[in-house]
Amino acid sequence: MASHRRPKQPSRTRVTVLTATAAAAVVLSSQAAHADPKPTKSEVKAKVDKLNQDVEKATEHYDGAKEQQQKLKKEVDDLQDNVARGQQDLNKLRDQLGSLASAQYRSGGIDPSVQLFLSSDPDNFLDKATAQDQLSSQQADAIKKIQAKQRSLAQQRLEAQDKLKDLSATRKKLGDNKKQVQSKLAAANKLLNSLTAAERAALQADDARANRASDRANLGNALPASARGGAALTAAKTQLGKPYVYGATGPNSFDCSGLTSWAYAQAGVSLPRTSQAQANAGTRIYSSSALKPGDLVIFYGDMHHVALYAGNGMVLHAPRTGTNVRYESMGDMPFQFGVRI
Structure with missing residues (x-):
């Protein structure tokens, strides 16, 4: 006797899985149908040539930053040398001032009028007093020189600090430019590596022909x-x-x-x-x-x-x-x- 039971319906979970799988297959097949075709040798060459142009632009920026770095470094070195020499000069001026002050102290322990009254040789004392006045004048000149030197050194130190900041910024720019060059070179190499061995050989042959043409160049007279x-x-x-x-x-x-x-x-x-x-x-x-x-x-x-x-x-x-x-x-x-x- 035939059975009249209704066929078992697929579960909701199974239907969902099958639907998702079918949808994924459609998407994948659609993507495959619309995938970009592999670039030809000519297309790769055009892209590599463009990248090489970009490399050269970045290289010139790199060269400029490198030149600026060298220039700034020399300026900083010169300023620092000047500051070091200036500090030595300042120390000498201070030593001279100290010597003048010591001499003044040694000769100035008694009031000048009392020294004259007690002196057994008034003429000799008057000569010494004149020398003391000259000593004070030298001291004043020494102080002025020290103050001028201090101002000059302070200005040079500030200038050196500014140059050091510029040098730091230029070094960073140099590093950024170098990374840019290396990145574009890597991109060009990646494109070249996407070619077949035969295609790469063909590009090398093109360059070889350019070199041979260079050897035969007619430069006129x-x-x-x-x-x-x-x-x-x-x-x-x-x-x-x-x-x-x-x-x-x-x-x-x-x-x-x-x-x-x-x-x-x-x-x-x-x-x-x-x-x-x-x-x-x-x-x-x-x-x-x-x-x-x-x-x-x-x-x-x-x-x-x-x-x-x-x-x-x-x-x-x-x-x-x-x-x-x-x-x-x-x-x-x-x-x-x-x-x-």
């Missing part, structure tokens, strides 16, 4: 505008192939402004450390056709990159992280103006 510019360019040429390293000023590695400042130092010219400061180091030349070998060339609107004009539309520079000092076409970067030193 234009002459430098000055002996200084020619000497700087000649010095820079000896550094072809050296790696770019942020904050480096040679001779084993360089960043962009590190190379130009090093090159001009070999020509006997001291340039400021950063590209922005070097942009104001000489006479600006706004026409690229008027550039001469050895002129500085400033790129980008914020002037964060500097190179040396090499001739025939080519520059010699330290391009960016992961590259070496080499020749490249000026047309590869947005030209702002040249600077003739």
Whole structure:
């Protein structure tokens, strides 16, 4: 005989679990369908190039903070040396004043009129009295010198304290800039590591081609505008192939402004450390056709990159992280103006 019992209904708990599982599956499948595709080699290269530009900007800020730190440290050291020498001078003045006071005390125990009455040699006593007046005058002068020295030392100490505060702030800024550079470098490396071995090899081949093109660069036969510019360019040429390293000023590695400042130092010219400061180091030349070998060339609107004009539309520079000092076409970067030193 057939059973007429109704089928058992699933429990409310089981229905809830099944519904939640189904919903999660829908969400996951939706996310998978809309997940961003893996970036192509070209997209990664564009992002890495942008990060390298950011690295160079941060590097120039880092270089500027480092230069300011060195300048402030020297000023603080000089002030502290001056204070130490001034304190020695003050101690000598105080010793001299003490000697004058002792001499005055020894000769001033009896009233001058009584000393004259009792003196067996009045003329000799009068000579001594004149000397005593001169001693008091010397004492007054010594006190004035001590007071002036104390005021000077107090002012120098205050100035040194202010410089120390500035130095502390600059050191913090230097550390922050360094962290920013390292963070962007890490982001660029992470992007590069997301590529396949073949894609990374292709990017390396691109750089190798750029280096070979540098070796074959046609610089023309234009002459430098000055002996200084020619000497700087000649010095820079000896550094072809050296790696770019942020904050480096040679001779084993360089960043962009590190190379130009090093090159001009070999020509006997001291340039400021950063590209922005070097942009104001000489006479600006706004026409690229008027550039001469050895002129500085400033790129980008914020002037964060500097190179040396090499001739025939080519520059010699330290391009960016992961590259070496080499020749490249000026047309590869947005030209702002040249600077003739």
